[in-house]
Amino acid sequence: MQGVLSIQSHVAFGHAGNSSAVFPMQRMGLEVWPIHTVQFSNHTQYPQGWKGNVFQPEHITNIIKGLKDIDVLKQCRALITGYLGSPAQCHAVVDAVKQTKQANLGALYVCDPVMGSPKKGCIVAPGVADVLLTQLMPMADVIVPNQFELAQFVGGEIDSLEDAVKACKKALTMGPKFVLVKHLHCVSSEKFSMLLAYGNQCYLAQRPQINFDRDLVGVGDLISSVFTAGLLKGWYPDAAFKHCNEAVYGVVKRTKQLNEWEIQSIAAQQEFVLPTESFDLITCELSTNHKVKMAKKKWRYSDGHKCAG
Template identity: 65%
Template sequence: MKGILSIQSHVVFGHAGNSSAVFPIQRMGLEVWPIHTVQFSNHTQYPQGFTGKSFDSNDITTLIQGLNNIGQLAECQAVISGYQGSAEQCLAVADAVKQIRQQNESALYVCDPVMGDPKKGCIVSDGVAEQLIQNLMPIADVIVPNQFELTAFTGMDIHSLNDAIAACNKALELGPKIVLVKHLHSISDEMFSSILATKEGCYLIQRPELPFDKAPVGVGDLISGIFTACLVKGRSPLEAFAHTNNAVYGVMEVTKAHGEWELMTVLGQDEIVNPSHSFATDKIA
């Protein structure tokens, strides 16, 4: 049985990490094998706090070995990595990617390099950002950073669209074949801006920035999950980029309409497969 391995956080309530990515991938008709790096009661932005724990890196290694024992690593079509709870977990992810590529050289590695954002700063444990920058992002086929994470990877500050294009091209030189910048906050205050960069060029999609009293969490995980599913299903990077933006906006619109903070992924599931909106894709370089 072919499937996508997703190694990231999990929350019992709500949608973040695997809780945000797994169901959308399944809704698109693909199998998902989730490995949780942490398990929390809820995402970390609740003022009441959260409970739970981070798992040991050996837990990842052991589960990968179990999949290997039953011959499933060769059936892995893609690996997604998201939030990592420790530097050691990053090393375990790198080893998992290596093992899978040895058995299936066509398997994609999609790295969502969760580090933080301008408002929150770096939100990961000591050593994680360094491991992402030095060991995981360079070996990925696809990276899905926000602007903060793209700057951390390339060392390039971004204040304009031209800066973003230059940083994307720099990122392509560092190893990845596809760069999907899931949010460029410096480009516009009114529009949600996202860039796709490949060797063929750079493309921009802008969609309305829906106003929320508190910003929903797990949107980036939703983006990386849907984008990966599109690629695995054989869509071109440009097709996957357009579908992902349209689908995520649809889920966000449903969430906004119900006055919720947590993503209404289940209620908005039809948007994942057949989005109601179609935003323009512009080639910018």
């Protein structure tokens, strides 16, 4: 039985961290093996606060050892990490990635480098960002940063689409094979923008911006998981990216329709299988004068599966 290791935070109520990431991958047909870095009652943006604990790094180490003892690490197709509660947890993840890749050379490491967002009430422990930047992101096959996290990784400001494309190109020389910028807010205030770069390819995906009184939590975890599931299903990276954009939009739209604050992954679960809306991908190419040339991506469909045309 092949599966995906997902090492992230977990909340008892609502959808953030593994509570956001695990079900979509299962709904898309994958087995998922979750390891929690924290267990909280709810996500940290509630004004009433939250209860729970950050687990010791040995929690990760011991579970990985147990999986190794029953000889299933070789069946791990991907390892995803999100929120990490301490530098020691980060180092435990470094070891977990190494052991997983030793057992299965083809396993992907997908790193969502959560570095904290004071605006959202998400604060990471001192030292976590440093380990993410110097160890975990360079060893990852796929990184899923937001605009701020990508800027931190490449060591430069990102204030435009041109800056973002250049930053993605630079990031691809620093270890990762894929860069998915899960929120590129400098491009548009009316559309939610994401960027995918791999090889010589770069694509912009946009969907209508849906505003909430309070920012949703867990959408980034949703993006990482749905994109990873698409890759593991054998889709072309651009097809997995397009599906991810459309599926996540469907979930966010349903959340708004239901007048909820917690993302409604269960109510909108069919979106993970067959999104109800479709949005074009835009190819982005840097010209000789460092301006971005854009064009719509052409698609063909074969047997109901999206394939690059």
